[in-house]
Amino acid sequence: MINSLRGIFLEMNRLNDVDYMKLAIQAARHGQGCTYTNPMVGAVIVKDNQILATGYHKQFGANHAEIDTLNNLKSIDQAQGATMYVTLEPCSHFGETPPCCRRIVGVGIHKVVIGQKDPNPVVHENGIRFLREHHVEVVMTSLSKDVRNINQFYNFYFENQRPFITLKYASTLDGKLNQIENQRSIITGHEALKDANQIRQNYQAILIGEHTLKIDNPALTVRNDTNIKYPPVRILLVNNASSIVDSQIVNDKQAPVLILCHENDCEIKNNNVEVVEGRWTPERITSFLNEKGIQSILVEGGSRVQSDFIQAGLVDRVINYISPKLWGGQSLPVAYSKMDKLVELNFRIEDVQQIESDLKITADRQEVPHV
Amino acid sequence: MINSLRGIFLEMNRLNDVDYMKLAIQAARHGQGCTYTNPMVGAVIVKDNQILATGYHKQFGANHAEIDTLNNLKSIDQAQGATMYVTLEPCSHFGETPPCCRRIVGVGIHKVVIGQKDPNPVVHENGIRFLREHHVEVVMTSLSKDVRNINQFYNFYFENQRPFITLKYASTLDGKLNQIENQRSIITGHEALKDANQIRQNYQAILIGEHTLKIDNPALTVRNDTNIKYPPVRILLVNNASSIVDSQIVNDKQAPVLILCHENDCEIKNNNVEVVEGRWTPERITSFLNEKGIQSILVEGGSRVQSDFIQAGLVDRVINYISPKLWGGQSLPVAYSKMDKLVELNFRIEDVQQIESDLKITADRQEVPHV
Numbered sequence: 001m002i003n004s005l006r007g008i009f010l011e012m013n014r015l016n017d018v019d020y021m022k023l024a025i026q027a028a029r030h031g032q033g034c035t036y037t038n039p040m041v042g043a044v045i046v047k048d049n050q051i052l053a054t055g056y057h058k059q060f061g062a063n064h065a066e067i068d069t070l071n072n073l074k075s076i077d078q079a080q081g082a083t084m085y086v087t088l089e090p091c092s093h094f095g096e097t098p099p100c101c102r103r104i105v106g107v108g109i110h111k112v113v114i115g116q117k118d119p120n121p122v123v124h125e126n127g128i129r130f131l132r133e134h135h136v137e138v139v140m141t142s143l144s145k146d147v148r149n150i151n152q153f154y155n156f157y158f159e160n161q162r163p164f165i166t167l168k169y170a171s172t173l174d175g176k177l178n179q180i181e182n183q184r185s186i187i188t189g190h191e192a193l194k195d196a197n198q199i200r201q202n203y204q205a206i207l208i209g210e211h212t213l214k215i216d217n218p219a220l221t222v223r224n225d226t227n228i229k230y231p232p233v234r235i236l237l238v239n240n241a242s243s244i245v246d247s248q249i250v251n252d253k254q255a256p257v258l259i260l261c262h263e264n265d266c267e268i269k270n271n272n273v274e275v276v277e278g279r280w281t282p283e284r285i286t287s288f289l290n291e292k293g294i295q296s297i298l299v300e301g302g303s304r305v306q307s308d309f310i311q312a313g314l315v316d317r318v319i320n321y322i323s324p325k326l327w328g329g330q331s332l333p334v335a336y337s338k339m340d341k342l343v344e345l346n347f348r349i350e351d352v353q354q355i356e357s358d359l360k361i362t363a364d365r366q367e368v369p370h371v
Numbered sequence: 372m373i374n375s376l377r378g379i380f381l382e383m384n385r386l387n388d389v390d391y392m393k394l395a396i397q398a399a400r401h402g403q404g405c406t407y408t409n410p411m412v413g414a415v416i417v418k419d420n421q422i423l424a425t426g427y428h429k430q431f432g433a434n435h436a437e438i439d440t441l442n443n444l445k446s447i448d449q450a451q452g453a454t455m456y457v458t459l460e461p462c463s464h465f466g467e468t469p470p471c472c473r474r475i476v477g478v479g480i481h482k483v484v485i486g487q488k489d490p491n492p493v494v495h496e497n498g499i500r501f502l503r504e505h506h507v508e509v510v511m512t513s514l515s516k517d518v519r520n521i522n523q524f525y526n527f528y529f530e531n532q533r534p535f536i537t538l539k540y541a542s543t544l545d546g547k548l549n550q551i552e553n554q555r556s557i558i559t560g561h562e563a564l565k566d567a568n569q570i571r572q573n574y575q576a577i578l579i580g581e582h583t584l585k586i587d588n589p590a591l592t593v594r595n596d597t598n599i600k601y602p603p604v605r606i607l608l609v610n611n612a613s614s615i616v617d618s619q620i621v622n623d624k625q626a627p628v629l630i631l632c633h634e635n636d637c638e639i640k641n642n643n644v645e646v647v648e649g650r651w652t653p654e655r656i657t658s659f660l661n662e663k664g665i666q667s668i669l670v671e672g673g674s675r676v677q678s679d680f681i682q683a684g685l686v687d688r689v690i691n692y693i694s695p696k697l698w699g700g701q702s703l704p705v706a707y708s709k710m711d712k713l714v715e716l717n718f719r720i721e722d723v724q725q726i727e728s729d730l731k732i733t734a735d736r737q738e739v740p741h742v
Contacts, residue, residue: 167697171546173689173691173718173732173734174546174677174681174705174706175542175545175546175547175704175705175706176546176704176706179713179715180713306545306699307699307700308699309699310545310697310698310699310700311699311700315697318544318695318697320544322732324689324717324718324719324720324732324734325715325716325717325718326538326681326686326689326706326714326715326716326718327681327706327714327715328677328678328679328680328681328682328706328707328708328710328714329678329681329682329706329707329708329709329710329711329712329713329714330707330708330709330710330711333546333547333704333705333707334545334546334704335545335546335547335697335698335699335700336699336700336701336704337699337700337701338700338701339699339700339701340700340701341700342550342551342700343697343698343699343700344550344696344697344698345696345697346695346696347544347695347696347697348695348728349695349725349728349730352723352725352730354720354723357719357720359720359723359732361544361693361695361730363544363695
């Protein structure tokens, strides 16, 4: 009787697949901001209900999570007959590093529990097939939503063949962006501004139009204490590149700049600045950035650029900081332009947060259209 | 020792002034929607720590709360030496009913605890003075905020010499009211529409402009099961009364109608319709309604009317239903007009509520300007 109770007690306290995968998710998130353009990945090695090692992908070009974790074992012999929990399907191709699957097989891991299949077509199901062909047991976990959230933009990018697009703006309660023409309005309080700035580090590109560039003269950098290894590319959508050749952003060398212009009458020699001429529409911009491997874009305005992306159906998330004030009159409305297609993009409110006296609303697209 | 403990125990369980006043507040709220234009008032009579009676002002023209409560005593002799808790200063003048103060003195109440002084100049401090002159002890409670909240608009009206003005509207997340010109857009879901309708019963008047009247053709009534004794006056702000003479609202006889027009080329004979010509601005409307004794106005749009009230500084509360959708393009923005005064009205977010997939934001003016 006592022995049987003890057995139940041990069973209750034993960690299971879900627990180990959660640990791997935690490990993965340590790579935040450093793995660009790779996904974040974490792994855990378990044998006889003991956690022998954890590891994660620390930065682009460094060891993948699987190798990092194997390296964290006291001795590589421990891998023999062990189970590896890894948030993303292990790779089977030579990239910046040799394929993880070979190493997993080589060290004698007998079972791999995988969080999600890699949506990248180079890997997709090839890793799983390789492992199975080499007699490694492969199991998928049930934590798919939690696992997918680690690399939301990476997953979106490969599943939809285009970057994830977020529209971010601050407005008054009556939906206005700017009170005085050609003059910058500071709408929200200090903490909301700080929050809006920190969001940038989650994106690979930030896009603004010419009007916003001229009025706000923003740096479009992430201001904080930590080093951002891969600052977002600053994309400037302008008519003629020559008109912004002297702007701060083009000359500060803080982060790469991509100028998308209709015409270019000048030669910009800065190494970090690329100029591309074209008849740029939201569709063409998205397709161009897709080819460049950009997985996420933060569209920061202004009003016409917002409207153009909405009317093109190219908004996947809205982050709206609302300051509880009213302006009325001729203040510049959010997303207002002469284009007049009858478009309605539907979102679901995911989060509402009060930041000092302001409100932050985050809403995600209900249905994702393919381009 | 045991006796002394029992004494402390009794002391701990004894209700105090705050408890009795809270009970009076509860009683007052039973008059919701029926006391127009009187305030809601509740009262409690206590003697030797026993609650002998409660009562409230049931409807305009009926007994005041003090008299209602005295009538609820088993015998009027019980009032002798008792304490009355009443949410609002008792009246000392002859109105629809004889003054309460005389009756309070007459029945031998020895102490009156008052929630707040009556801001109505006819009563203000006269009630308190009368009681004190007749040797009744008068005490004010510390629950002033809770007590004042019962009659927020009544208090505002007398303290600011104008009605309390709420701007109520539904918009998209990008701050738009209407997608197609001259056509009504249903923006929010069923429950938000219902909520927006129910709010009307808290106001004495609802105001809309000519454009909204023509496009929405609304009834501006409160749709629910309970009988609204005093439906809000429906105020229509139009250029020429003749243009709306055939509209549903002017002919349905569901509630009073007040047409504020610049010109009037017709004769409307319905008893419930009043037509007043003038050069109507938000300031003039407010001042005119103030003289009519209207204590609260719900401004329901449209865009230009909203902007005009904002630019006049005449908004005390905003109730904004936000549907998480984006339209962009030339959709009609909230509070947009050619007037271009640089005005900023500052609010404080009081409440954020999710109603189905929509959001309801309530924000109150931070500083109240006098007109």
